[in-house]
Amino acid sequence: MKNTGDRRRTIYDVAKAAGVSISTASNALNDTGRTNAETRERVRRVAEEIGFRPNALARGLLSKRSHAIGMLTNDTYGRLTLPMAAGVSEVLVDHGVSVFLCATNNDPRLAQLHLEALLDRQVDGIIFTATRLDLTPPVQLSRLPIPVVYVFAEGPADSVTFFPDDEQGARLAVDHLKELGRSRILHITGPRDYLAARIRAQSYLDACGDGAEAMFGDWSEEWGHEAVQSVFARPGAKPDAIFCGSDEIARGVIDALRDLNVEIPTDVAVVGFDNWEVVARQTRPPLTTIDMELKELGHRAGLAILSLSKGEPVPAGITKLPCRLVVRQSCGSPLQSG
Amino acid sequence: MKNTGDRRRTIYDVAKAAGVSISTASNALNDTGRTNAETRERVRRVAEEIGFRPNALARGLLSKRSHAIGMLTNDTYGRLTLPMAAGVSEVLVDHGVSVFLCATNNDPRLAQLHLEALLDRQVDGIIFTATRLDLTPPVQLSRLPIPVVYVFAEGPADSVTFFPDDEQGARLAVDHLKELGRSRILHITGPRDYLAARIRAQSYLDACGDGAEAMFGDWSEEWGHEAVQSVFARPGAKPDAIFCGSDEIARGVIDALRDLNVEIPTDVAVVGFDNWEVVARQTRPPLTTIDMELKELGHRAGLAILSLSKGEPVPAGITKLPCRLVVRQSCGSPLQSG
DNA sequence: TTTTTCTGCTAAAAGCTTTTATCATGAATC
DNA sequence: GATTCATGATAAAAGCTTTTAGCAGAAAAA
Structure with a gap:
C-alpha cells in the first residue's frame, strides 16, 4: 500500500500508523532527541511502507535553508555552461541540494527577474557563470544576503572565484x-x-x-x-x-x-x-x-557554495584549477x- | 532603509510598519478580500520601502504549488538540452515558475535520486528530455502524482510529448x-x-x-x-x-x-x-x-507543463513542431x- | 522511604503565508 | 429606534516539519 491515496503522506500519517506522536516520529526519522531503538525501527519501517517523504518546503521554511541553489548563466549556447552545471548538480545531489538553472541571455531585466525569484525561493547561494573570464554579471550580486560564487566569470575583488588555470x-x-x-x-x-x-x-x-x-x-x-x-x-x-x-x-x-x-x-x-x-x-x-576540466570546476564551485551556505569559511580570491593535456x-x- | 538588517523582512514587518494586521497586509498585497484603496496603497508602499518579498517556501507550503518544475535530462553534452532548458526557463519565469535542472547522465541511480529530490520539493511538474526521440527515461515516470511532459524523448502512449517534425x-x-x-x-x-x-x-x-x-x-x-x-x-x-x-x-x-x-x-x-x-x-x-527550433520546443513544453500543473487540459499525444530552413x-x- | 537521575515520549511553538470566519462600525432601511 | 447591510479590518487556522521544554515513570542514589 504505497501511497495510493491522492494526497502525499505527511509525518502525521507516519505517527498515526506507528502509534506515536509527531515529535517521536520526527525524532526517530532524524536520529534526534531520545528514542527507544525498537520504536525508532518501527517508525522507520512504517515510514518506508507508506512511502513517506518529508516535505522540503516545510523543512526549508523552518530551517531557513532551502537546500537549493541558483545557477545564473549568460551563456545561451551551453557548451561551457552545461558541463559545469552538470558538475555542480552532480556533486550537490548527494548532499540533498538541487540546482535552479537560470539563463539570463545577458539581459539585465531577465537577470533581475531570475535573481528575485531565486531570493524569494530562499536559495542558499548563487553560482554565477559566464562564457568568459572578464564578464561581469548583468545584475548586482554583491550586496546579497546569501553567498555568491563566481565560476568562469569575473567577481568583485574579495569574492570566491574559480577559473581554469x-x-x-x-x-x-x-x-x-x-x-x-x-x-x-x-x-x-x-x-x-x-x-x-x-x-x-x-x-x-x-x-x-x-x-x-x-x-x-x-x-x-x-x-x-x-x-x-x-x-x-x-x-x-x-x-x-x-x-x-x-x-x-x-x-x-x-x-x-x-x-x-x-x-x-x-x-x-x-x-x-x-x-x-x-x-x-x-x-x-x-x-x-x-x-x-569544466565538470571539475562545477564540482569545486558546488562544494564552495555548500560550505559557504553552512557558514563555513572558504578562502576568498581566485582559485585556478589545473587544465589537463x-x-x-x-x-x-x-x-x-x- | 532597504533591508539593512540581518534577517529577511516578513509580512509581519510590513503589517507592523503599515499599522495594520497581517491579514490586511496580505489582502492589500494580493488584491484579495476587501481593502480600502488608501490602506492598500500604504501597505504596498511600505512593502516596497522595506524591501519585502514573500517567502516562496511558505507560500508553496500553503498552496501546495511550489511554482517550480524539474527538468530531467540525460544529455551530458548539452548541445540539445541547454537551448531547450533556456526556452523552458524563459517562458516560465514570467509566470513566476523556476526550473530545477537535473542531469542524470543516463544513470538510473542518479535519475532516481534527482526524481525523489524533485518530488520532495513538491515540484508542479517534470519535463523529461533526452538526446534522441526513442530513448525512454532511466527511471519510472509514469505513475507520478504530478504531470510529466516529454520533449525530444519517447513517452508512454497517452503522454504529452513534443518532437521536432x-x-x-x-x-x-x-x-x-x-x-x-x-x-x-x-x-x-x-x-x-x-x-x-x-x-x-x-x-x-x-x-x-x-x-x-x-x-x-x-x-x-x-x-x-x-x-x-x-x-x-x-x-x-x-x-x-x-x-x-x-x-x-x-x-x-x-x-x-x-x-x-x-x-x-x-x-x-x-x-x-x-x-x-x-x-x-x-x-x-x-x-x-x-x-x-529547440528553444520553441522548450517554450511549448514549458507552457504545457504550466497548464497541466494548473489542472487545465492539454491534448495528449505527440505534437510535432515545424522545423525551419x-x-x-x-x-x-x-x-x-x- | 525519599530524592535524584535517567529514559522515552509528547504538547506546543516556531517558521511565513493565505484564507476563512468573525467582528466592529457606520450607513441605509424599515 | 430597531434592524439589515455593506465595509474594512482582524483573529485564527491551516499547511508540514523540527525543536524546545516538559511530563510521567522507572531506576538509581541517598
Whole structure:
C-alpha cells in the first residue's frame, strides 16, 4: 500500500500508523532527541511502507535553508555552461541540494527577474557563470544576503572565484610541443580583449622567449585558416608547431595546413584548447588539446557554495584549477617525432 | 532603509510598519478580500520601502504549488538540452515558475535520486528530455502524482510529448534542393537505429522517389567524409545534391567534396540538419541547414507543463513542431543556379 | 522511604503565508 | 429606534516539519 491515496503522506500519517506522536516520529526519522531503538525501527519501517517523504518546503521554511541553489548563466549556447552545471548538480545531489538553472541571455531585466525569484525561493547561494573570464554579471550580486560564487566569470575583488588555470594550460601545451622537439612554435588565438586569450598568450610568450609570436584574431575557424595562410605566404622560417587558442581555431589551422600540403604532425604539430570533443575528435588527425576540466570546476564551485551556505569559511580570491593535456594525434608521439 | 538588517523582512514587518494586521497586509498585497484603496496603497508602499518579498517556501507550503518544475535530462553534452532548458526557463519565469535542472547522465541511480529530490520539493511538474526521440527515461515516470511532459524523448502512449517534425524538416530540405533545380539528391545520415534518422530518411525517400538513396552510418563527420568518397569512387551518375542527417555529417561531406575538387554549390549542393551554428557557420561555404527550433520546443513544453500543473487540459499525444530552413551558401541561390 | 537521575515520549511553538470566519462600525432601511 | 447591510479590518487556522521544554515513570542514589 504505497501511497495510493491522492494526497502525499505527511509525518502525521507516519505517527498515526506507528502509534506515536509527531515529535517521536520526527525524532526517530532524524536520529534526534531520545528514542527507544525498537520504536525508532518501527517508525522507520512504517515510514518506508507508506512511502513517506518529508516535505522540503516545510523543512526549508523552518530551517531557513532551502537546500537549493541558483545557477545564473549568460551563456545561451551551453557548451561551457552545461558541463559545469552538470558538475555542480552532480556533486550537490548527494548532499540533498538541487540546482535552479537560470539563463539570463545577458539581459539585465531577465537577470533581475531570475535573481528575485531565486531570493524569494530562499536559495542558499548563487553560482554565477559566464562564457568568459572578464564578464561581469548583468545584475548586482554583491550586496546579497546569501553567498555568491563566481565560476568562469569575473567577481568583485574579495569574492570566491574559480577559473581554469589558463596560464598552466598554455604552458602544458608549449611544454608538450617542446618535449616533442619542436622549437618554432606559433600561437594563434582569439581577440585581445578576452582576458583568457591574453593570459594564454602571455604564458606562451614567457615559455617560448625570443622569436615567439602571438597572433590575435577571432575565436573562429576562419581566423585560424586565414592566419596560417598569411604566415605561410610571407618569407622566412616557417613554424614547426602551432598552439591554438581554441579547438575551433585549431580546426581552421589544420584545414589551412592541409590546403598547403603541410603534413600534420610531421611538418607542423598542432595543439588546441578546450577539448571540445565534437571538434577535437573529428579533425584529421584528431586534435591534441587542453581540457579545462569544466565538470571539475562545477564540482569545486558546488562544494564552495555548500560550505559557504553552512557558514563555513572558504578562502576568498581566485582559485585556478589545473587544465589537463589530452593527447591525440595532431602532435605525433615522442617516438615518431624523435 | 532597504533591508539593512540581518534577517529577511516578513509580512509581519510590513503589517507592523503599515499599522495594520497581517491579514490586511496580505489582502492589500494580493488584491484579495476587501481593502480600502488608501490602506492598500500604504501597505504596498511600505512593502516596497522595506524591501519585502514573500517567502516562496511558505507560500508553496500553503498552496501546495511550489511554482517550480524539474527538468530531467540525460544529455551530458548539452548541445540539445541547454537551448531547450533556456526556452523552458524563459517562458516560465514570467509566470513566476523556476526550473530545477537535473542531469542524470543516463544513470538510473542518479535519475532516481534527482526524481525523489524533485518530488520532495513538491515540484508542479517534470519535463523529461533526452538526446534522441526513442530513448525512454532511466527511471519510472509514469505513475507520478504530478504531470510529466516529454520533449525530444519517447513517452508512454497517452503522454504529452513534443518532437521536432523531422518529416517536415526533411521535406523542407528536399523541396529547397528541388526548387533550385537539383534532381539527383543523395541522403547521408546517422545510424538506422535512431528513430529520427529513420523518419528523416523515409520523408526524403517519399519526396524523391525512384533513384533516391539513403546511406545510414554514424552521426560523425568521418562518416560523411567516407560516404562521399565511396559514392564518388563508384561508377555511374554522381549526385548533384546531398541532404545530410546532421551538420556534423555535412561538414565531413563538404570536406570530402573539396578533397575531390567538387565545387559547392555549383556541382553539388549540400544541406545539413541541426543548425548547430558553431558548425554550420564555419563550413566553407557556410551551411544551409534545418533548424529544429529547440528553444520553441522548450517554450511549448514549458507552457504545457504550466497548464497541466494548473489542472487545465492539454491534448495528449505527440505534437510535432515545424522545423525551419536556414539558408546560407551551400546550395547557392535560385538566381545563381537558375 | 525519599530524592535524584535517567529514559522515552509528547504538547506546543516556531517558521511565513493565505484564507476563512468573525467582528466592529457606520450607513441605509424599515 | 430597531434592524439589515455593506465595509474594512482582524483573529485564527491551516499547511508540514523540527525543536524546545516538559511530563510521567522507572531506576538509581541517598
